[in-house]
Amino acid sequence: MNERFKVFVVDLEAAQGRVETIDGRNDVAGGSGLAALLFLRYGRPEQSWDHPEQPIILAIGPLTGHFPLMSKTVCGFVSPYHDQYTESHAGGRLALALFFAGYDALVLLGRAKTLSCLSLGSQHLSLRDAGFMEGMNVAGTGKLIRRMFPKSSGHRSIIRIGPAGEIGSAMACINVDSYRHFGRLGGGAALGVKNLKGLVVCGDAQRPVPPGKEYAGLFKEVHRQVCSTDMMHKYYHLGTAANLRGLNDIQALPWNNLQKTADPGIETVTGEVFADRTLLRNGACSGCPVGCIHLGFFRDRFKEDARYLYHQVPYDYEPIFAAGTMLGVTECFDVLRILEDFERVGLDAMSAGVALAWATEATQRGLISEKQTIVRLSFGDAGAYQQAAHHLGLGSNEFYRLLGGGTRKAAAEYGGDEFACVLGQEMAGYATGPLFFTAQSLGFRHSHLDTGAYSREQQDPVKDVAAAVDFLLEDEPYRALLTSMTACLFARSVYHPEQLAKCLAAVGYRELAASLEPVAERIRVLRWQMRIATGFRAEEITIPKRFYQVTTWQGPVDGEYLDRLREAYGRRIMDFALPEAAPL
Numbered sequence: 078m079n080e081r082f083k084v085f086v087v088d089l090e091a092a093q094g095r096v097e098t099i100d101g102r103n104d105v106a107g108g109s110g111l112a113a114l115l116f117l118r119y120g121r122p123e124q125s126w127d128h129p130e131q132p133i134i135l136a137i138g139p140l141t142g143h144f145p146l147m148s149k150t151v152c153g154f155v156s157p158y159h160d161q162y163t164e165s166h167a168g169g170r171l172a173l174a175l176f177f178a179g180y181d182a183l184v185l186l187g188r189a190k191t192l193s194c195l196s197l198g199s200q201h202l203s204l205r206d207a208g209f210m211e212g213m214n215v216a217g218t219g220k221l222i223r224r225m226f227p228k229s230s231g232h233r234s235i236i237r238i239g240p241a242g243e244i245g246s247a248m249a250c251i252n253v254d255s256y257r258h259f260g261r262l263g264g265g266a267a268l269g270v271k272n273l274k275g276l277v278v279c280g281d282a283q284r285p286v287p288p289g290k291e292y293a294g295l296f297k298e299v300h301r302q303v304c305s306t307d308m309m310h311k312y313y314h315l316g317t318a319a320n321l322r323g324l325n326d327i328q329a330l331p332w333n334n335l336q337k338t339a340d341p342g343i344e345t346v347t348g349e350v351f352a353d354r355t356l357l358r359n360g361a362c363s364g365c366p367v368g369c370i371h372l373g374f375f376r377d378r379f380k381e382d383a384r385y386l387y388h389q390v391p392y393d394y395e396p397i398f399a400a401g402t403m404l405g406v407t408e409c410f411d412v413l414r415i416l417e418d419f420e421r422v423g424l425d426a427m428s429a430g431v432a433l434a435w436a437t438e439a440t441q442r443g444l445i446s447e448k449q450t451i452v453r454l455s456f457g458d459a460g461a462y463q464q465a466a467h468h469l470g471l472g473s474n475e476f477y478r479l480l481g482g483g484t485r486k487a488a489a490e491y492g493g494d495e496f497a498c499v500l501g502q503e504m505a506g507y508a509t510g511p512l513f514f515t516a517q518s519l520g521f522r523h524s525h526l527d528t529g530a531y532s533r534e535q536q537d538p539v540k541d542v543a544a545a546v547d548f549l550l551e552d553e554p555y556r557a558l559l560t561s562m563t564a565c566l567f568a569r570s571v572y573h574p575e576q577l578a579k580c581l582a583a584v585g586y587r588e589l590a591a592s593l594e595p596v597a598e599r600i601r602v603l604r605w606q607m608r609i610a611t612g613f614r615a616e617e618i619t620i621p622k623r624f625y626q627v628t629t630w631q632g633p634v635d636g637e638y639l640d641r642l643r644e645a646y647g648r649r650i651m652d653f654a655l656p657e658a659a660p661l
């Protein structure tokens with residue numbers, strides 16, 4: 078097995094690409110580790126996110142294409158949200174397309190001369206003008222890209238942005254193969270500033286199957302664990318939407334901009350209701366036999382005749398929280414309509430929903446009015462949120478452009494920072510308490526998946542700062558290792574470290590397999606060093622007052638404990654990521 082990375086580096090200005098081979102497989106594995114390594118090589122930490130030479134990196138892992146659920150791609154970029162290095166992860170077909178094109182990573186440098194679409198594969202690169210797509214929504218863009226590049230063969234993946242990405246919104250996502258996303262922290266704007274409306278990756282080469290009985294036998298065993306046991310069943314059945322009722326029951330589900338954590342309105346927005354009333358079918362990322370992607374539907378009737386137009390919208394726990402409970406919307410078809418409007422303009426659903434929830438409370442309190450929001454916002458008014466989604470994605474006025482930069486930026490101008498539901502970025506849907514608030518605020522991606530804080534908090538709510546910080550620090554390297562393998566994190570119960578070592582050895586990465594613990598730690602440190610090099614300072618992260626006022630099943634949040642946790646965790650992050658801990 079080749080232990081050097083094969084990286085395709087594209088100069089968008091010159092419309093040319095070159096293949097580079099880079100050492101480091103046994104140091105950083107791939108995925109998250111590889112993206113950080115490539116940022117170390119190509120990144121411009123001293124420059125802002127929109128500098129033309131700032132790279133966008135797409136990286137896959139050493140097990141991609143070889144084992145089930147190794148289906149994610151890591152996107153590394155400097156975020157327009159905080160102007161620091163970050164990552165976003167997406168499924169779909171992209172990882173396998175890169176694998177079959179023969180690349181471990183793709184690095185996009187420079188800026189195309191005009192709005193363009195890029196197509197590449199094992200033997201070709203084509204950059205074509207897409208000026209006629211300016212301002213076009215995500216669905217229309219996808220249709221036109223498929224027509225522009227009809228001869229793409231093999232495992233093809235299409236990623237694209239909507240108008241939110243073109244205007245540089247820090248809430249703009251990158252749509253991946255219609256139903257998956259590089260959602261958070263503004264990857265869509267990072268692509269937009271490169272004048273790239275879309276990218277087609279053609280997995281058009283042959284890749285040999287790893288030889289020997291060891292691989293074949295292990296593949297069967299992993300496949301059996303994924304399909305024949307109940308380990309993954311919950312993800313296929315109701316999916317993560319099943320969490321809605323459970324979190325509401327324990328007073329941990331944000332409602333109405335986190336003014337409350339439970340509400341009887343849950344009865345019409347549970348996972349069961351979405352499945353019974355809206356579910357059309359399940360979908361899956363390439364290489365995944367689980368199929369957790371739940372596609373719901375709603376329909377519109379044409380006025381002029383009796384026909385209906387069906388819309389297919391992917392749903393999950395987080396989007397339902399953001400377009401549903403956080404906005405006080407309790408009709409499942411309304412939630413899907415709002416989600417589709419976020420999708421059309423290319424906005425990350427979680428960020429946009431939480432931002433509009435703040436705007437609604439700011440309206441209630443008289444800090445802003447329709448002069449800013451154009452349409453009157455009130456909790457539960459789905460039609461207003463559909464219009465507001467459009468304004469936020471297009472940046473219709475100064476208020477929406479500011480809000481698209483982040484809720485706290487808008488609050489700095491209009492007031493209302495104390496009820497901005499921002500934990501490093503717009504919150505994920507877990508009001509479980511201080512441990513989660515700390516973990517999301519200071520986590521590397523500000524993601525609920527950076528650590529298992531939200532589930533730990535439910536299992537062990539004991540207030541012990543040292544033990545809690547130890548848990549966060551001990552949980553992170555294994556997650557960084559999984560995302561360096563580009564495993565779907567839903568498969569973390571299958572891919573424990575011993576299983577990963579066996580899989581790596583079976584495909585020929587024996588040296589890497591034998592050193593997973595130090596590799597995981599090295600990846601964790603390298604990622605944080607890239608983040609710190611671009612400006613992250615733990616002591617600058619603050620948590621808005623709203624999180625100190627939350628009541629969960631544990632009672633009111635203990636503000637003093639929250640402060641001590643935040644300080645202790647931040648200090649430990651800065652300590653282990655000091656430059657003298659340089660891993661390479």
Ligand code: SF4
Nearest residue numbers: 168361362365369565
């Ligand atoms: S479980 Fe879901 S998100 Fe994970 S790889 Fe499968 S389809 Fe994709």
